[in-house]
Amino acid sequence: MKNHILVDGQLLQTNKTWSQLKERQKAWIGELLRDEYMLFAQDVGRPLHKAEYGIIESRVYEQIEKRGIWIPFDEMSRYFTSKVARYTKSFQDTQKEMHKTL
Numbered sequence: 001m002k003n004h005i006l007v008d009g010q011l012l013q014t015n016k017t018w019s020q021l022k023e024r025q026k027a028w029i030g031e032l033l034r035d036e037y038m039l040f041a042q043d044v045g046r047p048l049h050k051a052e053y054g055i056i057e058s059r060v061y062e063q064i065e066k067r068g069i070w071i072p073f074d075e076m077s078r079y080f081t082s083k084v085a086r087y088t089k090s091f092q093d094t095q096k097e098m099h100k101t102l
Helices: 023-044 050-067 073-101
Strands: 004-007 010-013
Touching (some): 023 073, 050 073
């Protein structure tokens, strides 16, 4: 059991991967990442720079921990990085739609 630690009386696997999460956990985290990205991008009025990704990842990881889901930060970060292009395009499309209606 070298890949496990005891936390609050529960055994946690320290080398867990994204694929080992339950589907509803993956969906919740993905939705949370997208929502946080969109909110932050709307606040600054532009797509985010790589230097700002850490802010989103920290906010989301804090909520993941509160929910009791254990996944290494690097796994969540890797997933987020793979989806950023999609989130950026979605944000830009939303901005274009807003400008069309004005």
